[in-house]
Amino acid sequence: MNTPKSLEEISDLLLQIASLLMISGANTNRVNTSISRFASVLNCEVFNLTSQKTIILTITDNNTKKSFTRVKNIPPHKIDFAIISRISNASWNAISGQWTFQEISEKIDFIKEQKKYSKYITLIAVSFSGAGFCNIFGGDYLNMLVAFFSTLVGLFVLQLAHKKQFNGYINVFLASFIASMLACTGIIYNIGTNPEATLATSILFLVPGVALINSFTDLLDKNVINGMVRFTHGVMTVLSMALGLFLAMLIFQIK
Structure with missing residues (x-):
């Protein structure tokens, strides 16, 4: 199984997902729910404070009980409902398929690279x-x-x-x-x-x-x-x- 090296990698990935949802026009509850699903697949618990410009995220390993906190600034918003839908679907698929960290990361990169309308x-x-x-x-x-x-x-x-x-x-x-x-x-x-x-x-x-x-x-x-x-x-x-x-x-x- 391809596992992450540290909580830092998991927090970076979850912050990337949360930021992508926020700039695409998701409401706060959807952001919190989506990253909680991904965190549960990686055997972690996530606590976050999401605002319009900043996300503060603390992640805790369910086995070791170690925690890691990171802050990320959110770039300017650009509405894209397709990204919100794809990430939501990916979160459910990650739970049902028990995705690894690498699979989640690759899926998010794939979603980000999807072509938009000119x-x-x-x-x-x-x-x-x-x-x-x-x-x-x-x-x-x-x-x-x-x-x-x-x-x-x-x-x-x-x-x-x-x-x-x-x-x-x-x-x-x-x-x-x-x-x-x-x-x-x-x-x-x-x-x-x-x-x-x-x-x-x-x-x-x-x-x-x-x-x-x-x-x-x-x-x-x-x-x-x-x-x-x-x-x-x-x-x-x-x-x-x-x-x-x-x-x-x-x-x-x-x-």
Whole structure:
């Protein structure tokens, strides 16, 4: 059997898993549950304190009762539900198959190396969703076309700002402002039968749904600190969106 050399190796692996789940958008309870499953397979017990930016983890060997504590900073979040699902499935498979340390480590490396959708596919797909929302809100095909391009340009600005490593709330403000400016042209030139629907839906791609949902699930699971942090982050994101929309409407004198 391929066994780890020390508790330090196990703690590094569990911290890597916890960090990967957090940056992918998992709630706190899922993070705690997943690493507890992996720890049980390795005959260890884990105690951890997880926040938005830091994880403190203590692991104890069930045989020797020796403990090891390590702290890890969490990198910027990047939502990826596929990673959360794969790690959750891997944790159950590890228990049923009694995986070794090496098998768990190789599986996590494999999950990390999975290809993601390119930014161009994301741009097109999200833009079509923006156009679809416009149709749901009563927009015609011309309104949907304006919503498509507004969302496309707004998301492109957001991706570019992220690449430049600007503050996250500034990124949202810039994307909201640019998307709203383009949508406002539809109102100014009276494009389509319901140009107001274009303006209302052009910034929906910025709604922090994951942060707000996780905030409530964390609060329900009594992870109060993380719940409040995520709720505050969601509110700040919504305020940044609203500021960009308000400034665009102010420039075009739209009421």
